Amino acid sequence: MAQKDLTPQHEIRPTTEVKIPERFIPVPTVEPGHSFASVTDHISSIVLKKKTPLGWFIGFGIACALVGVLTVTIFNLIFVGVGIWGINHPVGWGFDIINFVWWIGIGHAGTLISAILLLLRQEWRTSINRFAEAMTLFAVASAGLYPALHTGRPWYDYWLFPYPNTMSLWPQFRSPLMWDVFAVSTYATVSALFWFVGLIPDLATLRDRATNPVAKMLYGMGALGWRGSAKHWHRYEHAYLLLAGLSTPLVLSVHTIVSFDFAVGVIPGWHATFFPPYFVAGAVFAGFAMVLTLAIPARKFFKLEDFITMRHLENMGKVMMATGLIVAYAYAIEAFFAYYSGNIYERYMWWNRAFGPYKHMYWALIVCNGLAPNLMWVKRFRTSPAMLLVTAMFANVGMWLERFVIIPTSLHRDFLVSSWGMYHGTIWDWGMYLGSIGLFFFLLFLFLRFLPMISIFEMRTLLPEAQAHAEEH
Numbered sequence: 001m002a003q004k005d006l007t008p009q010h011e012i013r014p015t016t017e018v019k020i021p022e023r024f025i026p027v028p029t030v031e032p033g034h035s036f037a038s039v040t041d042h043i044s045s046i047v048l049k050k051k052t053p054l055g056w057f058i059g060f061g062i063a064c065a066l067v068g069v070l071t072v073t074i075f076n077l078i079f080v081g082v083g084i085w086g087i088n089h090p091v092g093w094g095f096d097i098i099n100f101v102w103w104i105g106i107g108h109a110g111t112l113i114s115a116i117l118l119l120l121r122q123e124w125r126t127s128i129n130r131f132a133e134a135m136t137l138f139a140v141a142s143a144g145l146y147p148a149l150h151t152g153r154p155w156y157d158y159w160l161f162p163y164p165n166t167m168s169l170w171p172q173f174r175s176p177l178m179w180d181v182f183a184v185s186t187y188a189t190v191s192a193l194f195w196f197v198g199l200i201p202d203l204a205t206l207r208d209r210a211t212n213p214v215a216k217m218l219y220g221m222g223a224l225g226w227r228g229s230a231k232h233w234h235r236y237e238h239a240y241l242l243l244a245g246l247s248t249p250l251v252l253s254v255h256t257i258v259s260f261d262f263a264v265g266v267i268p269g270w271h272a273t274f275f276p277p278y279f280v281a282g283a284v285f286a287g288f289a290m291v292l293t294l295a296i297p298a299r300k301f302f303k304l305e306d307f308i309t310m311r312h313l314e315n316m317g318k319v320m321m322a323t324g325l326i327v328a329y330a331y332a333i334e335a336f337f338a339y340y341s342g343n344i345y346e347r348y349m350w351w352n353r354a355f356g357p358y359k360h361m362y363w364a365l366i367v368c369n370g371l372a373p374n375l376m377w378v379k380r381f382r383t384s385p386a387m388l389l390v391t392a393m394f395a396n397v398g399m400w401l402e403r404f405v406i407i408p409t410s411l412h413r414d415f416l417v418s419s420w421g422m423y424h425g426t427i428w429d430w431g432m433y434l435g436s437i438g439l440f441f442f443l444l445f446l447f448l449r450f451l452p453m454i455s456i457f458e459m460r461t462l463l464p465e466a467q468a469h470a471e472e473h
Contacts, residue, residue, distance in 0.1 A: 066438020103143030109287025110136030115247035289395035317382035324373025368398025
């Protein structure tokens with residue numbers, strides 16, 4: 001039997017290397033060249049350095065000065081009353097509610113980045129989740145000042161909490177302001193627990209590296225006896241995921257309840273069913289804008305370009321663009337509903353916003369929130385830190401203008417012409433607002449100096465060494 005010829009009929013040519021275009025190569029979440037030791041050294045050195053940078057003292061000094069303005073304003077408010085603000089008849093809500101809603105919105109990005117992106121297994125959240133969570137707590141602290149003080153008699157604020165008392169006084173649970181008390185207090189509690197639990201392994205690292213005995217003791221108390229054992233990691237991961245699951249519905253519920261402050265009323269311009277998703281999208285938009293506002297300078301000042309890469313900045317720019325388009329759509333829907341409803345009061349409300357005495361605020365709002373985010377369609381812009389920072393600043397201003405447009409412009413033209421009036425913030429309104437900004441940055445600068453702004457152990461899980469160990473197991 002003839003042997004079959006096994007020689008190939010055609011010569012097999014070696015495959016040519018296909019060059020992938022650079023724009024299709026994903027940007028890494030950590031720049032190459034780092035090891036476990038280098039990541040730990042770089043991030044912990046920011047906290048444990050012996051000499052504090054001069055720039056930190058300058059920023060902290062400005063924040064302290066603004067906190068002083070806040071203190072003077074609060075003392076004057078308590079001893080004189082809310083009459084020092086510009087509120088009047090018919091505008092009974094002014095800067096107090098404007099700034100409250102603005103600060104609550106800013107705090108939303110931290111919970112979104114930490115909880116929702118964690119559950120979705122998005123690795124790019126790792127470099128920004130720690131200071132985004134801290135930003136949430138500091139924004140809620142600044143927001144909490146306004147509900148406590150705008151009542152006029154803050155020493156009676158404990159009446160807002162349901163507890164048995166001899167006078168049988170119970171809060172009015174049908175009031176949206178009462179809903180705010182429960183929503184915001186729950187949000188602050190869960191966010192604080194989520195932030196602290198995530199800090200525990202890093203506090204143990206600082207405990208082991210600190211040379212100052214006082215710092216070692218304080219970090220050791222915060223670490224709660226963490227040793228890095230398998231049992232500790234097992235319990236930590238379960239607690240972290242549980243808190244992430246609890247935090248996720250809070251992202252939707254908190255600003256939804258804040259929107260009910262307006263939506264359940266009968267005031268033209270407020271009584272709208274689309275307010276909950278509109279407010280939630282606006283909160284995420286404002287929150288990511290503030291994260292970019294903080295992350296870009298911190299990235300440059302602390303030399304964190306290897307950890308906060310362009311992938312993080314570009315993804316945040318995309319989220320800001322998407323939520324900005326939702327907000328712009330809500331503006332269009334608001335105008336459409338006003339005219340389609342056939343209600344003369346709704347029509348006049350929208351016309352008054354666009355062409356009345358506050359028209360400059362309205363059109364500035366459209367530019368900041370409707371047009372500026374569209375710059376993120378261009379890849380060259382959303383991969384430029386300078387353009388991202390400019391767009392984020394537009395969003396910060398625009399979201400404050402949005403709250404101003406929603407509140408005073410809906411109230412200053414009452415149903416009766418005889419009740420019409422104008423609203424302008426006084427020097428005490430602006431002092432309270434700037435002081436709350438100072439409180440926010442006062443807490444932020446303390447956080448940047450004494451706690452790791454980036455999660456050390458989570459950054460280490462993104463390194464090739466960690467991936468190799470995972471594949472072995």
